Amino acid sequence: MENSVVELLFKNSEDNPDKAALILNERVISYAQLKAGIIEAAYIFKNYGISSSDRIILAATNSASFVFGYFAAHLIKAIAIPVDPQISSINLQYIIEQTEPTKIFFPSLKKSNFESIEDLDKKLLIAGKEINTFPQIESEDIADILFTTGTTGKPKGVVLTHRNILTTSKNINRFIGNSFEDIEVIPLPLCHSFGLGRLRCNMVTGGTIILTESIVLVKKIFDNLIKWNATGFCSVPAGIELLLKIGGSKLNELATRLKYIEIGSAPMNVNTKLQLMNLLPNTKLCMHYGLTEASRSCFIEFHSDKEKLSSVGKPLPNVLIKILDENKNILKIGETGNIYISGEHVMKEYLNSKVETEETIVDNWLKSGDIGKLDNENYLYLLGRQREVINIGGLKVCPDEIEEYINELSFIDDCACIGIPDPLCISGEIIKAFIVLKNHSEQNFSKFTIVNYLRQRVEQYKIPLEYEIISKIPRTSSGKIQRQLLINKHDIN
Numbered sequence: 001m002e003n004s005v006v007e008l009l010f011k012n013s014e015d016n017p018d019k020a021a022l023i024l025n026e027r028v029i030s031y032a033q034l035k036a037g038i039i040e041a042a043y044i045f046k047n048y049g050i051s052s053s054d055r056i057i058l059a060a061t062n063s064a065s066f067v068f069g070y071f072a073a074h075l076i077k078a079i080a081i082p083v084d085p086q087i088s089s090i091n092l093q094y095i096i097e098q099t100e101p102t103k104i105f106f107p108s109l110k111k112s113n114f115e116s117i118e119d120l121d122k123k124l125l126i127a128g129k130e131i132n133t134f135p136q137i138e139s140e141d142i143a144d145i146l147f148t149t150g151t152t153g154k155p156k157g158v159v160l161t162h163r164n165i166l167t168t169s170k171n172i173n174r175f176i177g178n179s180f181e182d183i184e185v186i187p188l189p190l191c192h193s194f195g196l197g198r199l200r201c202n203m204v205t206g207g208t209i210i211l212t213e214s215i216v217l218v219k220k221i222f223d224n225l226i227k228w229n230a231t232g233f234c235s236v237p238a239g240i241e242l243l244l245k246i247g248g249s250k251l252n253e254l255a256t257r258l259k260y261i262e263i264g265s266a267p268m269n270v271n272t273k274l275q276l277m278n279l280l281p282n283t284k285l286c287m288h289y290g291l292t293e294a295s296r297s298c299f300i301e302f303h304s305d306k307e308k309l310s311s312v313g314k315p316l317p318n319v320l321i322k323i324l325d326e327n328k329n330i331l332k333i334g335e336t337g338n339i340y341i342s343g344e345h346v347m348k349e350y351l352n353s354k355v356e357t358e359e360t361i362v363d364n365w366l367k368s369g370d371i372g373k374l375d376n377e378n379y380l381y382l383l384g385r386q387r388e389v390i391n392i393g394g395l396k397v398c399p400d401e402i403e404e405y406i407n408e409l410s411f412i413d414d415c416a417c418i419g420i421p422d423p424l425c426i427s428g429e430i431i432k433a434f435i436v437l438k439n440h441s442e443q444n445f446s447k448f449t450i451v452n453y454l455r456q457r458v459e460q461y462k463i464p465l466e467y468e469i470i471s472k473i474p475r476t477s478s479g480k481i482q483r484q485l486l487i488n489k490h491d492i493n
Contacts, residue, residue: 003139004162005169005200006074010035012206016180021203022064023210023228029064031206037064041072042134045103052077052135054102055145057095059085060191062211067199069105070190074143074162077135078102081145084191084477091155095147098157098351139163145351146193148292157351158292167344168197168295169204171316175299176260176286178232182207185224185233187215189477193292194265198234215239218246231259236479237268244275252279260284264296266479267382267400269407270309277302289313289382293347294366297321298380311379312372319343322365323374333376336383336396339368371398388483390419392427392461399431399483402464405457406433406450413438414473416481417464420490433464434486436473445469 002008009031013021017032029037050056056073060066060082073080081099083092096104143162147155172178178201186209188195202209210224215235221243225233235243240263243251258280264287276285285302289312298321300313315321320342323331331337346366349357360367371383384398391397399417406415414436419429437445447467454463468490474482 003166004074004137004143005166005203006038006071007137008166009038009071009203012180012203016206019206020183020208022067023208023224024062024064027064034067037068038071038075041068042075045069045072045076045078048103050076050078050102053079053142055079055081055099057081057083057099057101057104059083059087059105060189060196061085062186062190062195062213066190071203074137075134077137077141079142079145081147082191082196083147084189094155095157099145137162139166142348146196146292156353156356159348159351161348164345164347165200166204167318169200171318171345172197172201172262172288172296173205175301175316176201176232176262176284178202178205178207178260180206182232182259183210183228183230184208185210185212185221185228185230187212187217187221187239188234188236192265192477193295194234194236197295198262216242218243222247222250225254225257229257231257232261233258234262234264236265237263237272238266238475238479240268240276241272244272244279248275248279255280255282258283260286262286262288264288264290266475267404269404271408273302273309277306287313289380291341291366291368293360294319294341294343294345294368297341297343297345300379305379308375308377308379310381311375312382313380314378315341315380316343319345321374321380323372328362331373334373336371336373339370339372339380339382340365341368342366371396388418390417390429390431392419392429392431397431397462402431402433402454402458402462405454406435409450409453411438411445411449412436416473416483416486418483418486418490420466420487427461430466431462431464432466432468432490434473434489435467435469436471437469442469 013031013035017030019031020028021031021034022029056078058066058069058080070080083095140161140163142159143165144160146158148158184202184207186195186198190196190199199209210228212220212224261283287300288296289298290296297319298313298315300311305313322340323337324340325331325337342365370385371389373381384400389396389398402417403415406412412435416434417431420432422428422430451463474485476482
């Protein structure tokens with residue numbers, strides 16, 4: 001029985017050696033070539049003195065080199081640490097200090113004095129070396145250390161075992177229905193959990209992936225979808241909105257071809273979901289909820305769950321979710337509290353942080369840090385991050401709820417809400433809304449229109465008292481609002 005994704009990948013290469021595994025621009029790499037490349041990369045690693053349990057930092061470009069190196073690390077039981085190729089010198093140095101890697105893989109990481117291995121793709125001889133010299137992978141061996149993108153504070157190193165990443169891949173494939181026949185366009189960076197997860201899912205089933213550089217390259221995405229007769233693709237909500245804005249009609253033309261889309265990493269407006277459903281009536285529109293620490297814990301499929309579009313779906317069959325209060329008492333259906341997650345996909349630990357691990361994982365339940373509630377059909381409703389909850393005189397407000405309503409207004413392009421100290425020292429905090437106007441035209445802005453609109457939809461205490469117009473809401477590459485930057489901006493002002 002296979003204990004890892006790379007073992008299943010090798011099985012697929014034996015069963016279907018000539019099938020396309022990766023497509024990059026015009027380059028097609030078969031499963032046989034992929035296997036040979038991984039083995040060759042593993043020998044190169046061994047020649048550099050890298051062995052079991054050693055840590056390797058990989059600049060996670062959307063390239064064959066990264067795929068070879070990532071799975072080669074797993075093959076020799078080393079630990080892969082994918083990082084953004086555009087990582088800053090400061091953040092790279094932080095990760096180096098936290099992980100103490102044996103090597104850094106790729107010359108693109110010139111921001112450090114640490115020795116960097118040259119691009120493997122230029123060194124591969126594809127010499128047909130054997131794999132019998134590599135150690136047996138155990139399911140509890142550490143596979144990856146992924147660093148959270150972090151909306152506040154320093155990123156945390158999430159330690160994932162082979163069991164974690166293989167369980168997650170199988171859970172996702174079971175829900176979406178991924179199979180050997182699928183051909184998927186992946187325009188997401190492989191340095192983040194979502195894009196990397198889609199790579200693993202397809203390698204497990206023996207599918208084909210088409211790597212593109214960015215979700216903003218709309219024409220290239222459509223060209224790849226059409227040229228290669230793709231059956232699916234993945235995207236963050238911001239990417240979907242861009243596709244709808246620039247190429248909605250083209251998307252509709254693919255309605256008979258697209259079997260599925262996986263969406264995740266940030267909230268999506270219900271109106272956007274409905275628009276996508278209208279354009280793709282026969283496509284499985286799957287949106288996940290999860291964390292780097294517990295990837296893809298819930299899924300919703302827009303068409304079949306059309307009455308529950310404001311939820312994030314149900315827990316997957318191998319996942320358990322419960323809602324607890326601050327004293328860890330189980331709450332009743334419909335009551336709001338802390339979301340806890342359990343399953344074999346939950347991380348092993350946080351790197352170098354025993355205390356935080358023990359605070360986060362209690363009796364095999366992960367405290368997600370999110371606030372939410374379950375309904376009587378076990379659909380989960382996500383109401384915000386615990387650390388982002390605004391406290392107004394003891395009344396808790398999740399900013400996501402307010403933002404969703406404000407974004408419904410025709411003159412609003414984007415918004416974000418934070419809690420700031422009450423200048424009158426009465427309620428502890430008040431809500432401040434940062435507003436991005438469509439066409440950046442202030443003549444359409446009306447604070448009173450926003451207030452009156454919200455009065456019909458939320459309690460009075462949830463209505464922002466302060467407003468500031470800005471040009472852009474700061475977000476992570478996966479679309480999450482960086483509220484700490486907005487808090488810092490307010491403090492400076």
